[in-house]
Amino acid sequence: MLRRLLLIVPLVLVLGGLLFLLTWDIPPPVRPVELVIPDERLPR
Numbered sequence: 001m002l003r004r005l006l007l008i009v010p011l012v013l014v015l016g017g018l019l020f021l022l023t024w025d026i027p028p029p030v031r032p033v034e035l036v037i038p039d040e041r042l043p044r
Helices: 002-023
Strands: none
Touching: none
């Protein structure tokens, strides 16, 4: 009985976590990213 419980509980936790990640609607980042590249790094 205990052995079966030790197998079922982690399995339910992992499957629940996977289901949560698959259905989670993560919002995209809304902050603009601005990167300044010096002229010396650009090829001529």
